[in-house]
Amino acid sequence: MLTKGLRRKPTSYRDGQNVIRDSGSGAIVCLPPEAGDVPLPMGAMTAWLAYFLRTTAAVFTAVKDEALRLAAQGSAIEPEESRRLDQGPGLF
Numbered sequence: 001m002l003t004k005g006l007r008r009k010p011t012s013y014r015d016g017q018n019v020i021r022d023s024g025s026g027a028i029v030c031l032p033p034e035a036g037d038v039p040l041p042m043g044a045m046t047a048w049l050a051y052f053l054r055t056t057a058a059v060f061t062a063v064k065d066e067a068l069r070l071a072a073q074g075s076a077i078e079p080e081e082s083r084r085l086d087q088g089p090g091l092f
Contacts (some may be wrong), residue, residue: 014038 020030033041 014035017034018032019028020032021027022029
């Protein structure tokens, strides 16, 4: 975690309630979930990200396979595009 330099080890989820207030009026702008309620949605978000990455990889693989199939049939494909397909999606 990076906050004013590197820490020796990462910290766990926050252990207290945070609140974000309007500096002028003091009104609550955002009240995030309580600390004990954070791990469950974080687990759900992690699962969603894993699903997203698998799905994205499958889509790029399908597009690459189709482009290579068309190239094998003699369809015009630019050499640079072919090299880029062989390198994968390059998103992350």
